[in-house]
Amino acid sequence: MSSEALHEDPGLLSEETKNMHRAIVSLKEELEAVDWYQQRAEACSDDDLRAVLVHNKNEEIEHAMMVLEWIRRHNPTFAANIATYVGSSGPIVQTEAQRTGGVGNAGPDGASAAASPSLGIGSLREGK
Amino acid sequence: MDLLKRSLAPITPEGWEQIDDEARRVLKLHLAARKLVDFSGPHGWELGGVNTGRLKPIHRGPVPEVQHAVRDVQPLIELRSPFVMSIMELDYAARGANDLDLDPVIAAAERMAFAEDTAVFSGFPDARIKGIIEASPHPPVDVKATLEWPRAIVQAKAALRAAGMNGPYALALGPQAYAELTADSEDGYPLRQRIEANLDGPLVWAPALVAGALLVTTRGGDHEITVGQDLAIGYSTHDREKVELYLTESFTFRVLEDKAAILLRRT
Numbered sequence: 001m002s003s004e005a006l007h008e009d010p011g012l013l014s015e016e017t018k019n020m021h022r023a024i025v026s027l028k029e030e031l032e033a034v035d036w037y038q039q040r041a042e043a044c045s046d047d048d049l050r051a052v053l054v055h056n057k058n059e060e061i062e063h064a065m066m067v068l069e070w071i072r073r074h075n076p077t078f079a080a081n082i083a084t085y086v087g088s089s090g091p092i093v094q095t096e097a098q099r100t101g102g103v104g105n106a107g108p109d110g111a112s113a114a115a116s117p118s119l120g121i122g123s124l125r126e127g128k
Numbered sequence: 129m130d131l132l133k134r135s136l137a138p139i140t141p142e143g144w145e146q147i148d149d150e151a152r153r154v155l156k157l158h159l160a161a162r163k164l165v166d167f168s169g170p171h172g173w174e175l176g177g178v179n180t181g182r183l184k185p186i187h188r189g190p191v192p193e194v195q196h197a198v199r200d201v202q203p204l205i206e207l208r209s210p211f212v213m214s215i216m217e218l219d220y221a222a223r224g225a226n227d228l229d230l231d232p233v234i235a236a237a238e239r240m241a242f243a244e245d246t247a248v249f250s251g252f253p254d255a256r257i258k259g260i261i262e263a264s265p266h267p268p269v270d271v272k273a274t275l276e277w278p279r280a281i282v283q284a285k286a287a288l289r290a291a292g293m294n295g296p297y298a299l300a301l302g303p304q305a306y307a308e309l310t311a312d313s314e315d316g317y318p319l320r321q322r323i324e325a326n327l328d329g330p331l332v333w334a335p336a337l338v339a340g341a342l343l344v345t346t347r348g349g350d351h352e353i354t355v356g357q358d359l360a361i362g363y364s365t366h367d368r369e370k371v372e373l374y375l376t377e378s379f380t381f382r383v384l385e386d387k388a389a390i391l392l393r394r395t
Contacts, residue, residue, distance in 0.1 A: 116130040116173065118358035119152045123167035124159055125346065126330060 016074075023071050030064035033057075080122075131173055132362030137371055139363075143218035143228075147361060150230040151237045151375060155359055158241035160334035161248035162353065164298050164344050165381070169355030177201035178354050178380055202380050204356045205255040207243050210364060210374040211236040218371070238335075240359065240375045245336035248353065248381045249300075255380065260351060261339060261391050263383040266291070268391040271340065274308045277392075278322050284343040284390045285326075291387040293345045298329035300344065302337035304394055341392040350388035355379045 005025060010018070037057030044050040072079045088095045129135060134144070169175075182200035189196030211232035221228055246252070251259030266287050271280045285297060301309060309320045309331070324331060329346050344351070356378035364372040 116132040116357055116360050116362070117134070118170060118360040119148055119155065121152065121155055121159065121162070121359045122170070122355075124156060124162040125164065125167065 020071070020074065023067050023074075027064055027067045027071065030060050030067060033060040034064065083122075131357075132360055132376075134361070134363050137363035137373070138215055138366055139213075139218050139371060140222040142221035146221050146226070146228050146230065147213070147218075147233055147373070150233045151359075151361060154234050154237035155241055158238055158335055159244065160241075160300055160332050160336065161245045161381075163330065163332045164300060164346060165248065165351035165353050166348055167353055167355065169353075169379075170358035171354070171356050173357045173378065175204060175354075175356040175378070177203045178382065180382075202256055202382060204354070204378045204380045205247075205252070205257070206357075206376065206378045207240060208374045208376045209236040209239045209243070210372055212370050212372050215366065215369060215371050236375045240377070242336045244353075244377070244379065245334060248351075249334070249337050249342065250339070257381050258383055259381075260342065260344065260383060260389045263386040264389050264391060265386055266390040268340075268393040270393050270395045271305075272395050274319070277305070277309055277319055278326070280392050281323055281326065281343065284392055287390050288343065288345060288388070293350075293385075293388050294347060296329040296346050297327055298332055298344055298346045299323065299327055300332045300334040300337050300342040302334055302340055302394075305337075305341040305392070306333050308394075339391060340394045342389055343392060344389040350385040351381070351383055353379055353381045 006013070006018075006021065013021075034057055037053050037060060041050050041053035041057060044053060068082075072082050085092065085095055137144075139147070178201065180200045180202055183197040184200050186196040186198060213232055214229070217229055247255065247257050247259065249259050249261055251257055251262050266284075269280045269284045269287070271277055281299065288297065309323060310318075313319060320331065334342070357376065359375060359377045362374050362376055364374055366372065
């Protein structure tokens, strides 16, 4: 196994769960690298080195988003929550309430004064 | 206040919850196209049309030696299915009743699902929606008897493959097709199980698919429903005894690859 962080007997885990584990571990590593580069760049006293570190940090962000997209495609709960929160506008903590019948609608365009609560039907295709 | 004006309705939160839950249950059961096609949205009431990326040239523009063209946009349509509820009946929900008479909600949800699926499968010219069936260039596969369904599905699958349409494939079944495949058996082996074994996608009950059945690839990128306001319940008016509500949505549908589906026609 590429990661030693499995919490259960590998023999009890499906290939799907193992692949999701690999993706989640990769996402954690990429985000950790972003954090490290951010701090190093800010503390660095050499402008050229700082530019390299910022460049590297942005590369890690790209890697993280690629892994996240893989996760979105393979987990409908991630997909639904990404659809709810990513790209929304207004107070983030109100976004879910708006989507589920509170104040407004939380589509990709985010909530607005003209948005309405929906029944949350969306896509019914399996795996979406 | 939003367009649905739900806050003006004389309905308790418990009443709304039971109405919404019942509508949601019926819609998820009856909506078939959303189990087959790509879904874009919900984008909200503000979305009025989908960019098709096309231009329509205007041959005689108002200024000479300047070419004029109009961007082509496919407009969204709005559907609204009204229904009337008894206020006293809905008030029972606040007293703990969980067996309200929600027949009007069920009927409205069935009508909405039928309307959306009819537009997707059969088209709706006034809304500039071309349906999957009319868009398909494949000759329909005729099914002359119940026991012919397995052979017809194999034939339809071969036609899609020959056109370069790889799977997974889903089979949407109209009322007659669904009844035949569910009830009948061949040598004691249910037809439905035989067909499911030969498909890598779901069998979908599609009440609006009156023409027969539709084999469609669900690989993505071939059919797209775009939803502005997703299905929701709004308030119209009320008197001392009744409250009028409605189910509504805004959407349009586009066939992006016409060869991605084939009709199986019961004859």
